[in-house]
Every structure is written in structure tokens, then in C-alpha cells.
Amino acid sequence: MIQRKIKNESAIEVAAGLVFRDGKLLITRRRANDPLGGLWEFPGGKRKPEETFQECLRRELREELGIEVDVGELLEAITHAYADKTVHLKFYRCTLRRRDPKAIGCDALSWISADELDVYTFPPADERLLEKLRRSPGLWRSRKRASPNG
Numbered sequence: 440m441i442q443r444k445i446k447n448e449s450a451i452e453v454a455a456g457l458v459f460r461d462g463k464l465l466i467t468r469r470r471a472n473d474p475l476g477g478l479w480e481f482p483g484g485k486r487k488p489e490e491t492f493q494e495c496l497r498r499e500l501r502e503e504l505g506i507e508v509d510v511g512e513l514l515e516a517i518t519h520a521y522a523d524k525t526v527h528l529k530f531y532r533c534t535l536r537r538r539d540p541k542a543i544g545c546d547a548l549s550w551i552s553a554d555e556l557d558v559y560t561f562p563p564a565d566e567r568l569l570e571k572l573r574r575s576p577g578l579w580r581s582r583k584r585a586s587p588n589g
Contacts, residue, residue: 506537
């Protein structure tokens with residue numbers, strides 16, 4: 440029996456992290472054989488039914504990049520309909536607890552500045568967030584860590 444994807448099925452829920460460090464933002468490139476392969480994105484992934492978006496994001500960043508993060512404020516929520524699916528994305532500001540990301544579950548990673556956003560090609564669903572990042576220089580400033588020694 441062949442299963443067909445139904446356009447009206449519920450949206451795929453995705454949590455993504457905006458990890459800033461020293462005025463730069465961490466982005467990752469999707470593997471070539473993944474959906475939207477070769478495009479750059481904000482690291483994260485699909486939420487499991489039993490997880491909150493924050494729990495999902497901590498798990499995905501640990502699995503994909505080997506990093507531990509503190510998940511902060513929700514910066515943007517976007518629902519985008521592609522031809523074959525609808526995604527509901529929540530983008531959270533994250534603070535690195537360990538500063539050594541590795542490309543484990545992605546093709547590559549890069550730390551970019553605001554003026555480099557247009558050099559990279561992102562999925563259409565990210566466009567509204569990209570525009571917010573372009574016009575909000577305050578987002579790129581580092582937040583103080585809780586530890587005085589951090």
C-alpha cells in the first residue's frame with residue numbers, strides 16, 4: 440500500500456535557536472539529501488509530541504551540534520505553507536553554555552555577522568525572521584551571562 444502525503448495534515452512544529460556570540464549568529468547548512476538540502480538555517484528541529492518547544496530545542500542543538508544551551512525569549516513565530524507541507528516555527532534566543540559547536544547533524548556551520556545575512560541562502564519560511572534580524576541591530580548584541588566568571 441502506498442501512503443500519500445495529505446496537504447491538510449497538521450503543521451510540522453519546529454523549534455530553532457538564535458545563538459549569538461560576539462556579535463555573530465550561528466547558522467547551519469542542511470545536508471544535500473535533506474529536504475531543502477544545501478540551504479542555510481537556524482539550528483533546531485522537529486518537536487516531539489511530549490516535548491515543549493524549549494525542550495525540543497535543547498535536545499536538537501545537543502544532537503546536531505554537540506552544544507548545551509539556555510533557551511531564552513521567543514523572538515519570532517512563523518507558520519509557512521510549502522507546496523507539500525506546512526511548518527510552524529518558533530525561534531528562540533539561546534545562550535551557549537559550552538562554546539564548541541560541531542557539524543554533527545548538518546553539513547556545515549558558520550558564525551555570521553548581520554551584514555553577511557544576504558550572502559547565505561535560507562528557506563522561504565525564514566524570510567520574515569531574516570528581515571527582523573536585518574533591521575534590529577540590538578538583537579546582535581551579547582546578553583550578559585548569569586555567572587560573573589562566565
